Amino acid sequence: MRDWNVVVVLRGQMSRAIALLRRLGLGPVTRSRFLDVLVMKVGDPRALLESLDEKVRKTPGRLLFLSRIIPCDHSFSFNSPEEFEAKARIAIAGYAQPLAGKSFHVRVHRRGFKGRLESNVEERRLGSFLYDRLESAGTPARVTFKDPDAVVFIETVGNQGGTALLPREELQRFQLLPHD
Secondary structure: OOOOOEEEEEOOOHHHHHHHHHHHOOOOEEEOOOOOEEEEOOOOHHHHHHHHHHHHHHOOOOOOOEEEEEEOOEEEEOOOHHHHHHHHHHHHHOOHHHHOOOEEEEEEEOOOOOOOOOHHHHHHHHHHHHHHHHHHOOOOOEEOOOOOOEEEEEEEEOOEEEEEEEEHHHHHHOOOOOOO
C-alpha cells in the first residue's frame, strides 16, 4: 500500500494484529516488507487511535502485541535522501503555526534506506528547519526533549513517508502513541 496514513508497529503476532485491525473496519491494513510493521489507510486516523485505546483500557494486557501507532497527517513518496528531506520539509512546514512559542522536538523513525538516510541527522536538520522558520516568523520556539509541548514524528516505510504533529496531551492520553 503506497497511500497509507497510519503506521502500526507490533511486538510479533502479525496475524492477530491484522485480524483485529480489519475487524475495526476503519480501513485497509497491509503488511509492509519490514518486520512487525503494518500500514493502513483510514478515513480518520485519530478515530483508529481512539478505538484501539478504548480496547487497551478495557482489556489491559490482551493487546500487548501492539507496540505503537502513529497517525499521519501528511504522506509523501521519495526516491533519495535529498528528496526525502525536501518533501519532509514541505510536509512539516504547516506545523510551524501550531508550534509558535512552544517547545518541541523531531523524531524520525526510518524503515528502509539503511546507510543512506540517518534518522538522527534528519531529526537535527528538520528540527533546525522548523526552529529557524519559527524564529524568522517572530514566533520563536524551544527545542527540548524533556516534556515538550509537542513532538513532530516523521515515519518512513521504504520510500514512503508520513508526518504527524502530536501534542503533549495526546501523547499522555493515548497509550499506543510513541513515548520516546
